Amino acid sequence: MDFAGAYSADNLRFLSDGLWMTLIVAGASIVLSFLIGCVIGVIRYVKLPVLSPVLFVVVELIRNLPLLLIIFFIRFALPEVGVKLGLVTAAIAALTIFEAAMISEIVRGGLTSIDKGQIEAARSSGLSAFQALWHIVLPQGLRRMVPPLVSQFISLLKDTSLAVVISLPELMHHAGIVIGHGYSYTIPILLLVALIYFTVNFVLSLVSRRLEARHV
Structure with a gap:
């Protein structure tokens, strides 16, 4: 194991470039999937005719497909029908589609958990269905959805690492290249990558706990 060689300035800089790409793709996917997932979740919660059943089928289909298949489909199948996306765009699109389906279920579940008595009380006080949803259901539901x-x-x-299969220059892709320069780098580089993922995800979990505690 060559820790000194593995952690050279050039290698660390190269890995930081991969980490930056991981954060960009993850950040964009988080924002887009959250927005889309919220819209889908609300539509399914209010049970809009026609649209809600259609979204149910779409969500269940996506949730029961492996993310890797969606990545391959968007990157390699869509160009066959004339839809060509760049490498980063394809990765973001695949992650957004998959995660939006998951988030929509979290949103729908959070809204459904609100006591219907509160909604009835809001309606009886003169609020419209939309106002009751916006002022009563959504604020409480979102707090429950945080964890x-x-x-x-x-x-x-963590799923951004799957985009290594389409050669997205993210953290795992760059780690693989560094390891390819010398097998003595394998353990040091993998330990460093594991530490990076753990640190970022641990920070997110701390934020979650702080937000949850604030609203208890």
Whole structure:
């Protein structure tokens, strides 16, 4: 094991570039999947005719497919029908589609957990259905969603490593290149990558606990 060689300035700089790409892809996917997942979750919660059943089928289909298959489909199958996405865009699109389906279920579950008596009380006080949803259901539901949402975001961050199969220059991709320069780097580099993932995800979990404690 060559720790000194593995942790050279050039290698650490190269790995930091991969980490930056991981954070960019994860950050964009988190924002997009959260927004889309919230919209889908709300639509399914209010049970809009036609649209809600269609979204149910789409969500269940996506949730029961492996993320790797979605990545391959977007990167290699869509160009066959004329839809060509760049490497980073394809990775973000695949992660967003998959995670939005997961988040929509978290959102729907969080909204459903709110006591219907509160909704009835809000309606009886003169609020419209939309106002009751916006002022009563959503604020309480979002607070309950924080822990599972953060857990899903942590999973998303780890899932960016799957994009190595389409050669996205993220952390694991760069780690593989460094290891390829010398097998004595394998353990040191993998330990460092594990530490990086742990640190980032641990920080996210601490944020989740802080937010949860604030609203208890």
